[in-house]
């Protein structure tokens with residue numbers, strides 16, 4: 001879904017500036033086709049980029065023009081660093097924040113999306129993932145995450161923030177964005193693959209939020 005979202009933004013809607021916040025080991029900046037003139041910014045931590053570059057370098061993958069790694073902390077200085085890397089807030093931007101927000105404290109989620117909004121002129125678009133659950137502890141104990149820990153050696157749900165999640169989609173809608181929020185399982189139906197709903201299924205709390213900025217309201 002996130003690949004299609006970005007490709008539609010670039011090829012159909014003519015957006016030429018794309019920002020992946022918490023890009024991690026995702027490689028869509030390299031593996032997708034981008035129109036001439038597209039600039040893709042990946043924002044993440046320095047140790048993450050060092051590892052990623054080592055792995056890609058060992059595979060002979062070289063950085064492409066128009067592709068930037070921006071080392072920044074999503075809890076503090078990221079907008080300044082993004083702008084220093086060349087990001088232009090007067091151009092429409094496509095934003096992706098996948099697999100990041102459930103790990104952030106609620107005030108950081110609010111601040112992150114408020115900053116994205118402040119940097120987004122009309123014509124911009126966003127896709128991001130949230131966990132709409134009041135009881136994170138229940139999700140954390142779910143057997144699905146136990147299996148993930150066995151396979152990956154990382155207790156992913158143990159990293160989730162315990163904060164009650166803010167309604168950040170509504171906050172966007174109140175500041176000039178058209179927003180839809182859909183359960184991740186709906187995209188399993190659409191694509192014919194993906195997580196299948198199960199009994200006591202933690203993925204049932206996962207939502208993908210899609211937004212388009214139509215106009216700008218005062219956000220003081």
Ligand SMILES: C[S@@+](CC[C@H](N)C(=O)[O-])C[C@H]1O[C@@H](n2cnc3c(N)ncnc32)[C@H](O)[C@@H]1O
Nearest residue numbers: 022023024026044045048072073074075098099
């Ligand atoms: C679970 S990974 C998701 C990666 C990728 N977006 C994906 O879906 O495959 C979360 C990413 O967010 C980054 N991240 C989390 N908190 C961050 C912070 N405060 N500042 C910068 N990056 C952060 C991590 O380094 C990691 O790469």
